[in-house]
Amino acid sequence: MKRFIEVEQLLKTQGIRLTAQRALVLRRAVAYLHFTAEELVKDVREIDASVARGTVYRTLALLHRAGVVEKHDFRYGPPNYEVTFAKAHHDHLMCVQCGEIIEFQEPRVEALQQAVVKRFGYQLLSHTHKLYGLCRACQHADPRRAPKHPHLHVEEVVA
Amino acid sequence: MKRFIEVEQLLKTQGIRLTAQRALVLRRAVAYLHFTAEELVKDVREIDASVARGTVYRTLALLHRAGVVEKHDFRYGPPNYEVTFAKAHHDHLMCVQCGEIIEFQEPRVEALQQAVVKRFGYQLLSHTHKLYGLCRACQHADPRRAPKHPHLHVEEVVA
DNA sequence: TTCGCTGCAAAGCTTTTGCAGTGGT
DNA sequence: ACCACTGCAAAAGCTTTGCAGCGAA
Numbered sequence: 001m002k003r004f005i006e007v008e009q010l011l012k013t014q015g016i017r018l019t020a021q022r023a024l025v026l027r028r029a030v031a032y033l034h035f036t037a038e039e040l041v042k043d044v045r046e047i048d049a050s051v052a053r054g055t056v057y058r059t060l061a062l063l064h065r066a067g068v069v070e071k072h073d074f075r076y077g078p079p080n081y082e083v084t085f086a087k088a089h090h091d092h093l094m095c096v097q098c099g100e101i102i103e104f105q106e107p108r109v110e111a112l113q114q115a116v117v118k119r120f121g122y123q124l125l126s127h128t129h130k131l132y133g134l135c136r137a138c139q140h141a142d143p144r145r146a147p148k149h150p151h152l153h154v155e156e157v158v159a
Numbered sequence: 160m161k162r163f164i165e166v167e168q169l170l171k172t173q174g175i176r177l178t179a180q181r182a183l184v185l186r187r188a189v190a191y192l193h194f195t196a197e198e199l200v201k202d203v204r205e206i207d208a209s210v211a212r213g214t215v216y217r218t219l220a221l222l223h224r225a226g227v228v229e230k231h232d233f234r235y236g237p238p239n240y241e242v243t244f245a246k247a248h249h250d251h252l253m254c255v256q257c258g259e260i261i262e263f264q265e266p267r268v269e270a271l272q273q274a275v276v277k278r279f280g281y282q283l284l285s286h287t288h289k290l291y292g293l294c295r296a297c298q299h300a301d302p303r304r305a306p307k308h309p310h311l312h313v314e315e316v317v318a
Numbered sequence: 319t320t321c322g323c324t325g326c327a328a329a330g331c332t333t334t335t336g337c338a339g340t341g342g343t
Numbered sequence: 344a345c346c347a348c349t350g351c352a353a354a355a356g357c358t359t360t361g362c363a364g365c366g367a368a
Contacts, residue, residue, distance in 0.1 A: 017367080019323065037357075052325045057358060065255040067291060073232050078357070093279060096224040106275055112268050113290055120252060120261055121295035129288045131272055132226060136280035176342080178348065196332075211350045216333060237332070 007085075010066050021051050025059040029069060029083055036078045067125025074101065084126045091129035097138035166244075169225050180210050184218040188228060188242055195237045226284025233260065243285045250288040256297035 007026065008018050018026075028043050029035065035043075041056045060081060063069045072080045072092070076099050089110070090103040109129065117124040166185065167177050177185075187202050188194065194202075200215045219240060222228040231239045231251070235258050248269070249262040268288065276283040 015322095017322075019367095021324070050325075052327095054326080054359075055324060058323085064291075067255070071232060073230060073238070079232070093276065093281060095281070096226065096284060102279055104275055104279070106271055109268055109271050112265055112271075116263055116265055117252065117290055117292055120263070122252060122254070122290070122292040123298050124290060124292040125255060126292075127288070127290045129286070131276055131281070131283060131286045132223075133276055133281040133283040133285075139282050174347095176347075178342090180349070209350075211352095213334075213351080214349060217348090 007066070007068055010068070011062070016062055016066070021048075021055050022059045022062070024048060024051065025056055026063065026068070029060075029063070029081070033083050035081055037081065038078065040081070070126055070128050072128065072130070074099075091131075093131045093133070095135035095138055096132050097134055100135050166225070166227055169227070170221070175221055175225070180207075180214050181218045181221070183207060183210065184215055185222065185227070188219075188222070188240070192242050194240055196240065197237065199240070229285055229287050231287065231289070233258075250290075252290045252292070254294035254297055255291050256293055259294050 011018055024047065025040065025044055028040060028047070032040070032043070037057060037060060040060070041053050044051050044056055045053075060069060060071075064071060068084060070082045070084055072082060074080060074092075074094060088105065090105050091109075093102040093104055094100065113124065113127060170177055183206065184199065184203055187199060187206070191199070191202070196216060196219060199219070200212050203210050203215055204212075219228060219230075223230060227243060229241045229243055231241060233239060233251075233253060247264065249264050250268075252261040252263055253259070272283065272286060
């Protein structure tokens, strides 16, 4: 899924109208790519203060069902939303100790996913794939020295 | 990871004590395999009413960091926790329209995951892999007739 | 005219946290 | 003694929802 117009199509096939409010939410979501629900509420309302918080949440739910956004719960801070198109797809590897997040790509997994959904007669809309573990540093670090509320930082890595 | 004693070991390497409360939470979690945080609170407190809600939540966070439990947000109802051992590992395929959930296994994906973490020097503790899409029925159903709050049911399928 | 969509504001639910006391090491 | 851990209860944070009005089909 790549273009805005395709999103519109996809929504239509699900009997969903792309109203002005929803289009605004979608536009701002695409501008961010990564965001929390409340960040998006704030951003959208700075542009059009008449848009209600509830509408943003309702739209996020719609977009998720349509496979346009994913919701990630990394357990540090509020859940994070991500737009699934407009960027090469990637998944996440996270250190449960320090909170480091690495984004990776593994095309062979993507291929296998298609095989799985085909097996069950599904039409794939989106997916999330998260690996949790200990990064090299945290494997050897004294756990008692580990930060309680790790700073979250993202490294863009294509493998 | 397969045995209780290994969990204890794993926690120790992270400088975490397995107190009576934590052991109880873990025992009950294993008894359920699938549960929500509040279900577990209720269950644990029926056995020992002196255990505080906060302790259960704190323990769940610990167990998650240790890779013992996973947290799934299927967007229908509260987040669902799952014990990652004591059962053959499986991942999830969900219909975003009707809420059907299929559990599947794909060993080749598991193998690729190991390759990914190795590439980055990580030690893998756990993972989640969710595929979202439309089931066969919902692909052809009139979307306007789709239930707003689908009933969630799980099919155990090993592929 | 119907039915989906929205704003508003409140309610609801889940989770986190400050603090003081307890217990293991 | 220290410091992790806990109970308690309140607070915080996030999301949902009832309702009345509006607008597109």
